[in-house]
Amino acid sequence: MNQGEVGRGKKPECWQPGECVPMPALVPPAQTPLPASSAPCPCGFFPGYLGSTLLVGGVVLTGFGVEAVGGGGQLVPPQWPVNAMFLTFFMGWIVLLSRMSGAFAAWLGSVPFALASMLAVGVLGAIGGTVPQGAGAAPAWARPLGLDHVFSGIPFAIALLLFLTNLGIAICRRIRSQGWKAWFFSLNHLGIWITVASALFGAGDMIRARMILFEGRAEAMIVDTRGRAGYLPFGLFLQRFYVEQYGEASGRPGAPKRFSADVTVLTRTKSFPNAVIEVNRPLRRDGWTLYLTNYELSPNGQTDQCLIEAVRDPWLPGVYLGIFLMLGGAVAMLFKCPFANPGRTAANISFSKPYSPQPAVRRLFS
């Protein structure tokens, strides 16, 4: 059996990331089987890629329609416990779909659908990465469709939900069919799923708020990103704030070297003095993390006051779990490669009838 047959003989759905799928020989087009992209989906109605792209594109465009009708308003993410209910329902729907035997469910969990949903996320991401984001920065034409807040808009949320549906079905099926052998697949894929799902469904529970501390004063009031005021469950007394700057020898005198805030944490009954908050060294307490933000030193350049960002994100452990699974998967990737050893494969490649090389590119190399 030559290596080319191994690669081409497999059913399209059955590539195994853990296995070595050797590079097939470059064969003349006449011997090449019909590419799977043009093969119809088993349900006979949706061809794999076209159908996936149409469905994902259609649903995302509908999302833009909703944005336009709503005047490009912000999507308010659901909070606890509604988001947890949605997540439970969503996971149940994925498990149900993964157990269904029909062609529709198979198509939802297929690679073409994965690529279509990634394309949707990618196109929206490219828009959000090019058009300045935020009400103040975005041009006026971007507002009606919500292009000034792509990443908190309805189309992006829809694209992520479709992506998670597809990925979830693929994970359930792989684990059910392979059991522990699916560990490598699971590290990477489950890692992505858990990270994205925790971030998406947990978005409503995250609070990012700011507080200003003055030297010699105590403060517990915070103002969140939507301008609403609230209180921390403890107070902070700023003992001393200082800025260390680089000197003449650095080549850029006056550039900040170190910001540091010495604070006393005040609870109802006790005080904990000499806690330090620095950039890259936040203070953690009672589910809150307090950061010294370095790019906005203080509202008016004074050094007897400093700006603190207070963050509460109860879904963070989920995100971290996913991140560490993905990191494990990335390390495993260095040792497990589904692509054949190029040294061996290169000798096996038939060059009897090469692809017509692109003339422009060929000129570059001649």
Next chain:
Amino acid sequence: MISLYPAFAATAGGLWLGGLVLRRMRRPHSGLVVFILGVAVLAAYIAMLWAYLGRPPMRTLGETRLLYAVLLPGVACILALRWRISWPLAYGAAIAGLFLTLNAARPDTFDKTLMPALQSPWFVPHVVVYILAYAFLSASALGALRFLAGKPDTLPAADRAVWIGLALLTMGLLFGALWAKEAWGHYWTWDPKETWAFLTWAIYLAYVHLRLRHPESHRLAAWFLLAAVAVLATCWFGVNYLPSAASSVHAYTN
């Protein structure tokens, strides 16, 4: 230290050229040794620069170009030693030479300051893993170009380079997220640089799935790799020229 740069760069370039010439003259082993010596000379310069500045020389775009100019030929050496693939040596040296020349033409100010947000144990692993990933992924783009120019032996090597590059890219992205949580309060803020880093990661992820799903579509794969490296270049350099760059915390200019 800064004034020594042209001498070190020229020595490295000369050694690379010498190594390639030796390999042409059917002295592959001594040629590779001379080539590796060129990488070592440049690596020594970076180490000395690090000691002189008292901070990792990885802060500005020019400094990442310098790191890349060591790591790309370094990756080519690994490919030559591990898989006996020698074509990336010449391409790697050519691109590294271009980057070294670019740095000589537009010298950095090389000040010794490091803003507080960059003073973190994540800084060095994040940047090194990223630039190493870029080296592997641009090697894959060169492989795709060679393939389209009619040399089919390079695509399997490109696939392997993508696989390793994607693993490193994943690590770099996640190190960045963990660091951002410590420094800025959130692991992901869709800053333009982050967004383009995500898009770069996603397009190589898509490539791997496309390639394994359709192992017979070589030409599509080669073109896909060229599109992917364009997204990578946008992430590395291009972001600074996009309308969205004004609000980025990642605009590493002087």
